[in-house]
Amino acid sequence: MAGVWPGDTRCVVTLGFDIDGVSSWIGRDPSFVHRPGIISMAEYGPKRGVPRILRLLDDYDIKASFYIPGYVAETHEDMVREIVRKGHEVAHHGYMHEPLGDVPLDQEIEILEKTIDILERLTGEKPKGYRAPQFDSSVNTISLLAQHDFVYDTSMHDADVPYIHDIEGKKLVEVPVKWALDDFGYFAYVPQAGVRSAMQDPDSVFESYAAEFDGAYKYGTCMTMTLHPQVSGRPSRLSSLERLIRYARSHPNVEFMRGIDIAEYWLSR
Numbered sequence: 337m338a339g340v341w342p343g344d345t346r347c348v349v350t351l352g353f354d355i356d357g358v359s360s361w362i363g364r365d366p367s368f369v370h371r372p373g374i375i376s377m378a379e380y381g382p383k384r385g386v387p388r389i390l391r392l393l394d395d396y397d398i399k400a401s402f403y404i405p406g407y408v409a410e411t412h413e414d415m416v417r418e419i420v421r422k423g424h425e426v427a428h429h430g431y432m433h434e435p436l437g438d439v440p441l442d443q444e445i446e447i448l449e450k451t452i453d454i455l456e457r458l459t460g461e462k463p464k465g466y467r468a469p470q471f472d473s474s475v476n477t478i479s480l481l482a483q484h485d486f487v488y489d490t491s492m493h494d495a496d497v498p499y500i501h502d503i504e505g506k507k508l509v510e511v512p513v514k515w516a517l518d519d520f521g522y523f524a525y526v527p528q529a530g531v532r533s534a535m536q537d538p539d540s541v542f543e544s545y546a547a548e549f550d551g552a553y554k555y556g557t558c559m560t561m562t563l564h565p566q567v568s569g570r571p572s573r574l575s576s577l578e579r580l581i582r583y584a585r586s587h588p589n590v591e592f593m594r595g596i597d598i599a600e601y602w603l604s605r
C-alpha cells in the first residue's frame with residue numbers, strides 16, 4: 337500500500353537513543369555529582385548500554401539516531417566516534433540536558449551553539465537533528481534551530497507523521513514523538529532522585545510497543561522511539577526492543593530510518 341512514504345513503504349520506525357548519561361541527573365540537581373550511586377547508574381548508559389545497543393543494531397543491520405548532550409559527548413569522545421563510524425546519526429540533545437521551558441533566550445542560544453561546536457569537532461559536521469531534553473522546548477527553539485541550519489526537530493507531540501515548520505521561508509521538519517514510545521516511563525526507577533516509574537517487566541513493555549507498532553502499521557504513520565541506554569541498555573530490557581524489531585520485520589513494507597533520513601525524504605516529497 338502506498339501512502340506518505342517512499343515506494344511501497346507502509347510505515348517507518350525510527351530508533352532514537354538519548355544518551356543522557358549523567359547530564360540529566362546533574363542537570364536536575366547539581367548535588368547529584370556527589371552521589372556515586374546515581375552517577376554509576378547514569379554512566380551505565382554510555383559505558384555498557386551503548387556498546388550493547390550498537391551490537392544489536394549491527395545484528396539487524398539497522399541505522400539509528402543518537403541524541404547526545406554536549407557534556408556527555410565531550411566526556412565520551414570515543415563513543416561518539418564509534419557511533420559515527422558505524423553509520424549512525426549523531427544529533428543535538430542540549431548541553432547538560434536542560435529543559436528549555438524557562439531558559440532565557442541568550443542562555444538557550446549559548447547552550448545550542450556550545451553543543452553544535454562540540455559535536456562538529458567530534459563528528460566532522462554540524463548536527464542536523466535536535467531533540468529537546470524532556471521534549472521541553474521553549475517558544476524560541478524552533479526558530480533558533482532554523483537559524484542554525486538544523487534540518488529537523490523531534491520533540492513535538494502534535495502529529496503521527498512528520499510535518500514542516502515554515503519559519504520565515506526556512507523549512508524545518510518535525511519528526512513527532514510521544515511519551516508512550518519513551519522507555520523512561522516504563523522502566524526508570526531511582527527513588528532517591530524522586531523517579532518512580534512502574535518498573536514494568538520487559539514482556540509487558542514489548543506488548544505496549546507492539547500495540548503502538550500495530551497502530552503505526554494500520555495508519556501508515558511514523559513510529560518514533562525514544563530509548564535511553566542507561567534504561568534500555570540493560571540485558572533484560574533490551575529484549576523489549578529486540579522483540580519489537582523482530583515483530584516489525586515480520587510485517588512487509590516496514591522501513592527503519594534514521595531521523596535525518598526521514599527529514600530529508602520529507603523535504604524532497
Ligand SMILES: [Zn+2]
Binds near residue numbers: 354429433469470
Ligand atoms: Zn534526554
